[in-house]
Amino acid sequence: MQFSRLLLAAVLGMSALAAQAKGDSWAQWGPTNQDTQMGLIVRAGYTIGGTSPLPLPPEVRSINAFQPKGGATIGVDGYKMFNRRWGLNLGWHFFYEGFHTEADVKNYRMSLTMDGNTLSGYFTGTDVTNTDMWGMTFPLTVTFAISPRWSVSAGPYFSTYFHQDFSGQVYDNKDGVGYLRVDTPTGEKINMDRNNPATYDFTDHMMQWNGGVEICFDWKAMKHMNVFGKVDWGLSNIWESDFEAVAFKMYPLYATFGVAYRY
Numbered sequence: 001m002q003f004s005r006l007l008l009a010a011v012l013g014m015s016a017l018a019a020q021a022k023g024d025s026w027a028q029w030g031p032t033n034q035d036t037q038m039g040l041i042v043r044a045g046y047t048i049g050g051t052s053p054l055p056l057p058p059e060v061r062s063i064n065a066f067q068p069k070g071g072a073t074i075g076v077d078g079y080k081m082f083n084r085r086w087g088l089n090l091g092w093h094f095f096y097e098g099f100h101t102e103a104d105v106k107n108y109r110m111s112l113t114m115d116g117n118t119l120s121g122y123f124t125g126t127d128v129t130n131t132d133m134w135g136m137t138f139p140l141t142v143t144f145a146i147s148p149r150w151s152v153s154a155g156p157y158f159s160t161y162f163h164q165d166f167s168g169q170v171y172d173n174k175d176g177v178g179y180l181r182v183d184t185p186t187g188e189k190i191n192m193d194r195n196n197p198a199t200y201d202f203t204d205h206m207m208q209w210n211g212g213v214e215i216c217f218d219w220k221a222m223k224h225m226n227v228f229g230k231v232d233w234g235l236s237n238i239w240e241s242d243f244e245a246v247a248f249k250m251y252p253l254y255a256t257f258g259v260a261y262r263y
Contacts, residue, residue, distance in 0.1 A: 025148045026084060026148045028148070029148040029149050029220045029223075037080075037081050038078075038079065038080050038081070039078075039079055039262060039263050040076055040077065040078055040079070040262075040263040041076065041077040041079060041089075041226065041260045041261070041262050041263070042075075042076050042260060042261045042263070043073065043074065043075055043076070043077065043091075043093065043228065043258060043259075043260040044072075044073070044074045044258050044259060044260070045072070045073045045074075045228070045230075045256040045257055045258020045259070046070065046071070046072060046073075046256065046257055046258060047070075047071035047072060047073050047095060047096070047097055047254050047255070047256045048068040048070065048071065048254065048255055048256075049068060049071075049097065049099065049252070049253050049254030049255055050066060050068060050099035050101065050131070050252075050253065050254075051099065051131055051133075051166075051234075051238060051250050051251065051252045051253070052250060052251065052253065053248045053249060053250050053251070054251055054253075057247070057248050059105050059106055059107055059108045059109075059247075060103050060104075060105055060108070061103075061104045061105060061106055062103065062104045063101065063102075063103050064102045064103060064104060064126070065100070065101060065102040066099070066100075066101045066102075067099065067100045067101070068098070068099045068100075069098035069099055069100060069132070070098075071095060071096045071097040071098055071254070072095065072096050073093050073094070073095045073096075073256045073258065074093070074094055074095075075091055075092050075093030075094055075095075075137075076091065076092055076093075077089045077090065077091040077092075077139075078090050078091075079143065081143070084145060085144060085145045086142070086143065086144060086145075087142075087143040087145075088140075088141075088142060088143065089139070089140070089141045089142075089143055089153055089155075090138075090139075090140055091137070091138060091139040091140075091141075091157075092136065092137075092138055093136065093137045093138075093139070094135075094136055095133075095134070095135060095136070095137060095159075096132070096133070096134050097131075097132075097133045097252065097254050098130070098131055098132040098133065099129075099130075099131050100128075100129070100130050100131075101128070101129050102126060102127070102128045102129075103126070103127050103129075104125070104126055104127075104173050105123065105124065105125070105126075105127050106124045107122045107123075107124060107181075107185055108122065108123045108124070108127065108247075109121070109122050109123075109245075109246070109247040110123055110127075110170075110200060110245055110246060110247075111200060111245035112170060112180060112198040112199065112200050113198060113199050113200060113201075114190070114192070114196075114198040114199075115196075119180055119182060119190065119198070120182070120183065120245065121180045121181050121182040121183050121184070121187055122180065122181045122184070122185045122187075123170055123179070123180045123181075123192075124177060124178070124179055124180075124181075125170055125171060125172050125173050125177055125178030125179065125192060126170065126171055126172065126173045126174075126178065126194075127168060127170050128168045128169050128170070129166070129167075129168040130165070130166075130167055130168055131165065131166050132163070132164070132165040133161055133163070133164050133165075133252070134161065134162055134163040134164075135159055135160055135161035135162055135163075135164075136159065136160055136162075137157050137158070137159040137214075137232065138157060138158050138159075139155060139156070139157035139214040139216075139232075140155050140156060140157070141153040141154055141155035141214060141216065142154060142155050148220070149219055149220040150217070150218070150219055150220075151217075151218045152215070152216070152217050152218075153214075153215070153216045153218070154213070154214065154215045154216070155213070155214060156211065156212070156213060156214070157211065157212055157213070157214045157232060158209065158210075158211050159209060159210045159211070159212075159232075159234075160208060160209045161206075161208055161209070161210075164203055164206045164208075165201075165203050166201070166202045166203050166206055166238075167199070167200060167201040167202070167203065168199070168200055169197040169198065169199045169200070170192060170197060170198050170199075170200070171192050171193050171194035171195075171196075171197040171198070172191075172192060172193045172194060176193075178191065178192040178193055178194075179191045179192060180192060180198070200245075202239075202243070202245060202246065205239055205240050205243040205245070206238050206239065206240070207236065207237070207238055207239065207240055209236070210234045210236045210238065210252060211234070211235060211236045212232060212233050212234040212235045212236065212251075212252070213232075213233050213235065214230060214231070214232050214233075215230060215231050215233075216228055216229070216230035216231075217229050217230070218260070220262075221259075224261055224262045224263070225259065225260070225261060225262070226259065226260040226261075226262060227258075227259055227260075228256075228257070228258060228259070228260055229255065229256070229257045230255070230256050231253070231254070231255045231256075232252070232253075232254050232255075232256070233251070233253050234251045234252035234253065235251065236251070237249040237250065237251065238250050238251065238252065
């Protein structure tokens with residue numbers, strides 16, 4: 001009987017210690033001891049990704065190169081926790097995003113400039129594209145604390161751009177095939193090769209804003225320091241509604257990895 005009482009006391013004592021440790025753990029990874037806290041998170045990160053049709057159209061036969069130029073994001077999130085688990089974030093982030101891609105295409109509708117002349121039609125060969133975008137993003141996300149150190153945030157974002165570039169060139173592929181069918185898939189055939197490539201610049205036809213969904217994971221590495229990874233998935237076409245030189249919609253999809261300081 002005495003042993004049973006001692007065993008029961010030990011179990012209860014261990015349970016109490018475990019509960020206390022759990023509470024201490026939440027308090028430890030604050031940054032304050034209050035569940036309903038407010039504060040700021042300053043973020044800086046490295047951004048990679050690209051702008052692409054989703055899914056890839058059948059005109060794109062292969063992707064020969066996809067090289068994110070490497071971008072950057074810096075900004076601040078204001079947060080409000082309503083309880084230990086749930087909160088709300090409002091962010092203001094500056095960013096640079098860019099990529100280089102090379103693809104083999106067939107009957108790819110586009111407008112090109114060659115020897116000072118503008119030609120529209122269906123291109124077959126290699127298409128090389130370079131994109132640069134500078135702007136600001138404003139995410140509004142709901143935060144859920146998975147544990148004292150892990151949290152996930154998700155919600156819509158709105159982006160606006162103050163500099164954009166979408167340009168490139170086309171020429172023959174590795175098999176020596178490179179030509180444009182003018183106006184229709186069976187129109188006049190104009191051969192193109194890498195010694196005299198045709199070029200394009202669609203910058204003036206890009207939308208000045210974009211909207212989408214952001215998902216962000218945060219891990220509290222130190223008392224006030226986070227390590228994070230986030231994805232911004234654009235849901236708005238980058239082209240103006242009356243732009244017809246490209247036959248399909250394109251969407252920005254970028255990931256950022258970095259560190260953050262919590263105030």
